[in-house]
Amino acid sequence: MTENPAIELRKISKSFGPVQANKDITIRVMPGTIHGIIGENGAGKSTLMSILYGFYKADAGEIFVDGKKISIPDSQAAIAAGIGMVFQHFKLVENFSVLENIVLGAESGALLSPSLSKARTELAALASEYELNVDPDAIIEDIGVGMQQRVEILKALYRQAKILILDEPTGVLTPAEADQLFRILKRLREEGKTIILITHKLREIMDSTDTVSVMRQGEMTATLKTNDTSPEDLAELMVGRKVLLRVDKTPAKPTKPVLEIKNLSMVDDFGVQRLKNISLTVKAGEILGIAGVAGNGQSELLEVLGGYSAATGVVKLNGSEIDLSTSVSGDGQARRALGIAHVPEDRQREGLIMDFMAWENAVFGYHRDKSNQANRFFMDNNAIRKETEEKMKRFDVRPPNPKLTAKNFSGGNQQKIVLAREIERNPNLLLVGQPTRGVDIGAIEFIHQQIVALRDQGKAILLISVELDEILSLSDRMVVMFDGKIMGERQPANTNEKELGLLMAGVSEKAAQ
Amino acid sequence: MDIMPKWVDIIVVPLISVFLAAFLSALLILAIGESPIAALNLMIEGTLFRSAGWGYMLYYTTNFIFTGLAVSVAFHAALFNIGGEGQAMIGGLGVALVCLFIPWPHWTLAIIGASVAAALFGMIWAGLPAYLQAKRGSHIVITTIMFNFIAAGVLNFFLVDVLKPKGSMDPASANFPATTHLPTFQDLASLFGFEKAFRSAPANVSFFIALLACVAVWYLIWRSPLGYEIRALGKSGPAARYAGVRPVKIIMIAMMISGALCGMMAINTTQGESERLILNFTEGAGFIGIAVALMGRSHPFGVLMAALLFGFLYQGGAELALWTKIPRELIVVIQALVILFTGALSLMVRAPLESFFMSLQKAKG
Structure with missing residues (x-):
């Protein structure tokens, strides 16, 4: 040639x-x-x-x-x-x-x-x-x-x-x-x-x-x-090594409902309605996936459940209603106290403080929790550092150095720090947004395993991702969001990309059939 | 990994900056026909070789510690408090009211009362712009600087119309009662038999309160959950929101602590030195605090070091003005150069140092 x-x-x-x-x-x-x-x-x-x-x-x-x-x-x-x-x-x-x-x-x-x-x-x-x-x-x-x-x-x-x-x-x-x-x-x-x-x-x-x-x-x-x-x-x-591309998991054994959402609506600061009468339930021991193109209300749903955007409607955790006002009884710390852990969509903007060291990030959001206090006035920094080092080893964060600043870790390792923090609190409900965005394949496998392991412990997991493959392989049940609404529910095993694509584009369920 | 060892960042960078500022200042002194070496000698002799020099230097240092810490605390929350002047003035008003109208039996009690009043008054004065920032989004830089003018007006009003003794032509309060007078370093030295030490120098026990404040701020910022939240909000607003840190609350608290520290400067100047409330007693210390905080990298120990340097420059500058033909204005220029190099231009020093250390690392492997 x-x-x-x-x-x-x-x-x-x-x-x-x-x-x-x-x-x-x-x-x-x-x-x-x-x-x-x-x-x-x-x-x-x-x-x-x-x-x-x-x-x-x-x-x-x-x-x-x-x-x-x-x-x-x-x-x-x-x-x-x-x-x-x-x-x-x-x-x-x-x-x-x-x-x-x-x-x-x-x-x-x-x-x-x-x-x-x-x-x-x-x-x-x-x-x-x-x-x-x-x-x-x-x-x-x-x-x-x-x-x-x-x-x-x-x-x-x-x-x-x-x-x-x-x-x-x-x-x-x-x-x-x-x-x-x-x-x-x-x-x-x-x-x-x-x-x-x-x-x-x-x-x-x-x-x-x-x-x-x-x-x-x-x-x-x-x-x-x-x-x-x-x-x-x-x-x-x-x-550089063999990786498992499919998520290895057994069928879910869902039990009682943990998160019940009824008619949840939310209007943002600019007066745009971002969530429109959303109703869904997540049971203990299952992963509910929410698919959709970015910007169709998924982020807002996480913000509302995470306690930093106010909304109207009814949200119950284990049967008792939670405050949706973002006042002191409904803010992020109150949510954490209820056992709602949250891995946010954007770890660099929200999940971590990039200029903080790993150990400081490892208690972020839980820094006022008794377990992290040396006494009434001060945080127990030495204990936190020690615990962080162990956590980093358990979650295979590299390098396992708690004194390293968050920005010096790779994307996958940053995500593992967030995940370790949220999962190790043993929450009732885990909110996960884009768990593997910008994360390398090796770490994706590990992160998926951790989420499935939490499910197998009988926890409820709400998963939001714009990667359709991730939703399909990880979740036990899935819904599609479009323009702040739930377009329909599907079983990941009994659906296909064409059908989901139509739902994601806002074509209603009837038309999709 | 960080490129430079920590000690280079904390010690070498500011030292080089100060050296560069000194070098430029030397050129300036040469240009007006004086000898920079003689000037430096005079500054060092007048400040460090006489106990009275130390007494003056530490007096200024006390002011700068308070205002430097104040600016640092606000910096940690990413707030730029340039209202230190006003907060100190209002703090002074608090000191004066407490010292004039409460019959204190002894200075030990008086200093506690005056500190609380100074902190409270400064806190309120910083709290107003903080509220406007947190709730209304009015920029803190604009509001705090406007509050400086309002504070000056308030002080003027109190001194001319309220606190001025009848028949006096001087816009100043009456002298505070003797039981509120703070022991100076001279008094303290006399206790140990050194009657001639620190003679007539204004440094007083409030210096030790300033040192205590350094320790307290260190614990607040680096050890307490509140300090953690202040730093978190300062580094990333969205992350703080995610973690359930309440921005309105933290902005208010950080600014009020900042205002309280500025206000407490008045126990040094008003209760300690002038022993009455006078106009313009802050002498720009609120602004110097910004330079001190910048140079001290918003760390209490750094603030202490920077406050000592600026105390030295203030006292040394006074010596120069007294004994040489170097005009007082040039001393302000020298101080400005130090501020410029340690604050604004520290990146200029850091960048070549970083590339030096980078090539060092490369050479190693």
Whole structure:
């Protein structure tokens, strides 16, 4: 084969202080292919892409585009080389129209209207060429997430990108929207574009890529033809050992109801109704999963149950009603006293204080509990430190050093600190939000085991996750939330993604049948 | 892992900052035709080689400990209390009322009463902006600085219209009764037979109360659940909310403790030194407290060290003004340089040190 690779990296290395983020990365991506890059968080995928897009400068190594050696000192150079990037978090101006966003930064001349009309014609051409239809005059904040992502792709194509890099593109999409995205990507491939897909989801790699590279701890461990590999092999390459992709659990033995929610409604500070008459029950010894696209009221439900957002309705714990007012008798500490433990969705924003040491975080929320007090006035810091060290060992937190600041732990280890804190209080009810978001595969397995173990002790668990796979494999019963409402209940064993996808998109139960 | 050893962060960084400030100050003194070495000699001799120098230095230090601790406590809750001046003024009013209108049998009781009054008055004065911040979202920086002006007005009113003795032209209260006068360091030294030590210097027993306050603040911030909540709220509002820490309550408490500490400065100045309430007795100590807290990294021990440094600069500066042609204003400039380097520019010192330690680590392995 004499064809030059669309993009080739040779021996790229980059370190941040003592941390080697990329080490001798060599990769060849052939034109007209979809190339997946998979790896755990912190494996160095994002660093590598940042080097490609000119955000970081590699310490060593060479980049070739179409066989020509180039240097990419900034993102302008990357665009000039035909590289386009679709970030995980979209970089769009919310109150601009689609057209204005596409032109932004690529205006020709001092006057705006010639650029806009030129863009309008080109956009129409692109739309017909790649079947990427969007209304050029729609305002970004009015269109859905899937559409916004299309605008990002169009932005790159408008700038004549030949190589498109997508960073975790499906994180915010419904399954249907994700399917649509992959159809678009395949279409782009047919038109000769080269696509680099960065993801940690094995299924996406298997479904849509031609070749796949696996990264682990800053190194490229393998590059394979997707057809020649399997999810199990890829997972092993990512983690460096065999991992269990399925959750190993016995059927649930639910007993009495622990959490009973009736007609729960909540209006946020801006007057938007976030929860609409929610009713559900979680029994002892079962995991109830709540699926749904992010932003459909799941976070608010956790906030209300966790005691930091007020709501109306009736919530009973073990038969007695709890205060939903967030006053002293209904705040987070009161909830903890009732035995409601809470692993929040965003551990870095809520679950931990990133500047606190591990031992300080290990009592966060329980710091006024008698068990943590040396006497009436002071906390028993020595005892807390000692206990934290033991807890860290039990939960396999690495390194098990209670004096290390929370921000210095990896995502998985941070989550284990939160989980250890909440589970070891032996709660009646555990609220869990996104337990494995940003957590590496090895730690996911451990975290899932801990949650199932708590269930087997006869505790009630309310699980919220935007990862449908996680809900399906972990929960014993599941409901789908859309727009603050419960769309319907399903048994994870007797449902399928298509049905759930419709529910997640707000198509009512009757229509779904 | 942290890049630098802790001792570098706590000791070396501030020392280099002070050295840089001193170097620039030396250039300034050279520029106006004086000798920086002679000036430094004079400052050290006038402050550290005479017991009276120590007496003055520790008097200023006492003020700075109180205000520095006050700013630190608020800092831990991520609140910027620049209303120390006003809180101290109102604290002074509390001291004056208690000393003038309650017949104290002995200074030991008087200092307790005055401390409580000073703390209470300062607490109330800080509590008002705290309430506005916590409940109404009015920014604490804006409100506390406005409350400084209001406090000055209140003090003025009390001194001109209420507390001024009849027939006096001086806007000051009557002298406090002798039973409220605090023993100075000179009195204390006399007890041990050193009658000439600390002669006429204003340092008094409230210095020891300041030291006690350091210990108390350390226990509060690092050992008590309340301090834990203050620090948690200061580091992350959303996390504090999750943990059931009540922001309104913590903002109120942190600011009121801060105000109480500022108010207590008045036992040093008003009860200890002037022995009556006068105008402008705070002399900017409320603002110096910000620099002290910044330099002391909001840690009570650091605050103590920084307060000693600023006490030295104050006393040394007075010596310079007295014996050289260096104008009083230049001394303010020197103090400003120290504040600039230890507070605002400490990152400038830290960054090269960090890369130095990073290369050291790399060389090791």
